[in-house]
Amino acid sequence: MGYQGIGASVRRKEDLRFLSGKGNYTDDINRPGQLYAVIKRSDRPHATIDSIDIAAASAAPGVVKVFTGADIVEAGLGGIPCGWQIHNIDGTPMAEPMHPVLAVGKVRHVGDPVAVVIAESRQDAKNAAELLDIAYTDMSAVANLTDAVKPGAVEVHDGVGGNICYDWAIGDKAIVDGVFANAHKVVKLDLTNNRLIPNAMEPRVALGDFDTSSGDWTLYTTSQNPHVIRLLMGAFVLHIPENKLRVVAPDVGGGFGSKIYHYAEEAIVTWAAGKLRRPVKWTADRSESFMSDAHGRDHVSTAEMAIDKEGHFLGLRITTLANMGAYLSTFAPAVPTYLYATLLAGVYKTPVIYCNVKAVFTNTVPVDAYRGAGRPEATYLLERLVDVIALETGIDKVELRRKNFIGVDAFPYQTPVALQYDSGDYQTTLKVALKNADWDGFEARRAEAKKRGKLRGIGISTYVEACGIAPSAVVGSLGARAGLYEVAEIRVHPTGSVTVFTGTHSHGQGHETTFAQLVVDQLGVPFDQIEIVHGDTAKIPFGMGTYGSRSLPVGGSAMVKAMDKVIAKGKKIAAHLMEAAVEDIEFKDNTFTVAGTDKSKTLTDISLAAYVPHNYPIEELEPGLDETAFYDPKNFTFPGGCHIAEVEIDPETGVVEMVGFTAVDDVGRVVNPMIVEGQVQGGVAQGIGQALMEACTYDSDGQLLSGSYMDYAMPRANDIPGSLSVATENTLCTHNPLGSKGCGEVGAIGSPPAVINAVVDALKEYGVRHLDMPATGAKLWSIIQAAPSSGHTPAMAAE
Amino acid sequence: MAQVTLTVNGKQHTVEVEGRTLLVELLREKLGLTGTHIGCDTSQCGACVVHIDGMSVKSCTQLALQADGANILTIEGLAEADGTLHPMQEMFREHHALQCGFCTPGMVMTAVDLVQSHPEGLSEKEIREGLEGNLCRCTGYHNIVKAIAAAHPLMHAQAAE
């Protein structure tokens, strides 16, 4: 077996069940007597609901009940809560309009749930849903940011003037304006961050169950954080106390953020199960996912950098419009503020920064965190801007980055936008990436490609991100309505095997393996005697779940703390058994030893003694060996690194082919290199998707045009370069016991600007300064067409 | 309701179905074989791929009644009876070709057919093209391609035995 602790590429425990079809995903769960819910959704972007006639639907075969928004109101249920409150520049709180479980009076986006039909079979419910007679009066709608903030634009929510949810800023505008007024040069860039649809491969599912004997509710749901759902749904929507509500998130088929949030369907099935005294299951069709899962990104920004003669960054000034969609999803307000604007220093020493963010309501699906959440938007903006500065100053783009980097000896480094980076070494990740990508050999490859009639380009991005979220007091002061610590319980059983109960949730990350590695490392228990339990509020003390690359830095640290407690207690027991002073007991490799002697006891000896306390310090110590720790991180963690993309463009069609991608990331201590590589590869593929293919598209009236895989382009195997190289160059996190920083999002954060920088580089002979994502063939062809150097025929045609 | 008789993973079943019942619904709901997944409603994601008479097919795009008399292999039937994994399953594990595992059953079934129908060997590009009908959002495909390449010689060596 070899070593299976920290640093080993241990093959995953969970794979055996996934590979043999024995995973237990929510849709695989069925309860006796189960009913099926189908949600009737608005096909209008914006309309008043004048009437809903449920008579025909209610009388249809198999139908048990039809509920509408009126029933929810009558039952006194709350709206879907938002977990974060941002304050405006003037100190007033953001606009926080009601987010009803089922629409009341108005629908505000295509996909807004209007009614639910509950029937004996899914097909019966679907048939009946077609019989619902809903009279709407259409209103004009706004889908895109710039339209929504135009004077006179229709209001998505009555009384939310200008559709502004909040108008927020960070930094001192007067000081920054002063720097700009005296700068040698100012470089300005307008850019958008394209709207994406997360598309975890498992569609969302919710199954509500009510136990008529105990009066307890259970919700099985596709969630990244069952305790958060229990809290939000129980306390705010259904008014069910925690002790009566269990939330189970079993195997979950990917999340990427989209399964963090509390969704209406969860509340509907749980509530309906109680009302109808029968289990109620809802399974999303993929086309429903497209219009009901929270979307990601969707920013429009203007960025300006003030620089001196040598190209040193003197100040950064940014205005951003961020799309919230029609309602505030759980984390939405935090994404363009505390996950975005606070990252705008990037890896650079820019001394002053001002950023103004206006969050905007539109008639679209709610927008919330999607893999990277705010940091991809910040990184894209910065790394595009830096490339444009290089272009306009003539300074080499690598050199420009180097000279503005925060130095390796500057840590801890206080940025002008609140964050304090604890560690990093940007010069090294850059250096290694340049080498791995054979940066110096690029011009030869460009020349060779040219002979084949292809335009080759190379692009770089150097980035840092803030994850491992998050210190509770800090986020609390920033508007979070929850703490963001993590919880672990380490249960050493009488015979020395271990069960870990973690409040984080694995939906692809491999916690059953990496968390077991932590136990192998710290307690010396064999890998196959360790079980990781997650995803069930009935089993796990508490937890905030998995997102923001927090599971290892925060959840893993909670485990370390709990194991520290196990060892501390074990030492006391060992001291008693070996008649030594506690201070003389050492613990290593599963064994307690009296220092300087050959007297020792294994962890199993100790755990046995703890559960069979015949010879035991019972006066001072409770029996048992089961310890819980709540770990609240002291700071964010700051992974960073360098991504380099290489592309070839077919000038006749505009189509971009990814021909190379190199990532060198600093993720802190690596527990399982194989899993880290996999996380980065997956993140990079999503970043390539954002840069080249993916576009959630609404028409100007709010109809979703990219509502299925027929129209939403996601990367397939062939879209990802075979020469994808990922590596790490790590510095340790200084403030958590593992030294780990997190690796779940770096791939998606660093890669999009590298790809677009490469595309722009490939097009340099056409005088292209910037283009917005995604860089589709159609878009590049029109850019090539319009470029002054190309005339009107596609000049490059190399037959 | 009509009757369909089919062999699934070596075992014959006769099941009552509706005309509209899809093969994937028969597998998941009537036979409890929930390893075959549903990831889309436009026949594009491949999470539902099974073998019908040895060929990869999207079980979401096939009526149960069309499979009357057919021999079906699902992910549950791929390993040997004693639990020994199929070489493709082994290589997926070895090369970390799965994360959340949701696309995995369809991916593995597609990959097995791909390798079986190309005894002459498969280039990396051919493997990527062979995965045209399978979406994975987690892995970026890199390790899936590696796993399939590694399984190729193992499967053909086993077949030659």
Next chain:
Amino acid sequence: MYDFAYQKPGSLADAVSVLSGDMEAKALAGGQTFIPVLKQRLNKPSTVVDLAGLGLSGITVSGDVITIGAMTRHADIASNADIKAKIPGLAHQASLIGDEAVRHRGTMGGSLANNDPAACYPSALLALGGTIKTDRRTIAADDFFQGMFTTALDQGEIITSIDLPIPEKSAYEKFRNPASRYAIVGVFVAKFASGVRLAITGASQGGVFRHTEMEKALSANFAPDAIAGIVTPADGLNGDIHASAEYRAHLIGVISKRAVAKAA
């Protein structure tokens, strides 16, 4: 899906009689278009008539014609030795349809009957000047396609086979929709002793069409350069979120040249 009765007749006559006797009955071939349509509840048939029991699949060569049974799967067309040797463009085209699982089920007859404006085979049939045989008549390719999703088939009429004349040279080039992977522009070019035929799918609002200007130029000189100067107007072409009509017009030129280069 709405429920329906399922029938699998054992003879063509039985199939025709069910389909002709019931306006709401629909034929099912490979189901790779029809079943997704049913799942979206866009069609509500009373009876679905599975054509799989009619013995309509198979590929035969006789003289200068290849006959393909309507129920022949895409995968079989892609791998058939005769087709690869005699109409390589068709074998290649079949190999580009959907993915392997789709190709294991989808049929040529189903694709032609459906006449999706972004489908591949219509361009082969038209460029090769093939003939559709049905349970009751033969229909020349030039008369068969009548605009998107519309063909000359009558209610209940079943395609039984397709005759495709063997050209001297053939090729298919496809510019894929990045999401659906259907054709944004697909070009099938076939060179016969009598001249060149070139058909374009995916691009036009009217469905597949022959590019007569290119055909004329290529009949005179079968080389990419012969059509390099031909500009296809964007009028009447499709525009959507993936490609404007202008882009499609441009791609017709590029993809046609590539098809000719491949065939030549």
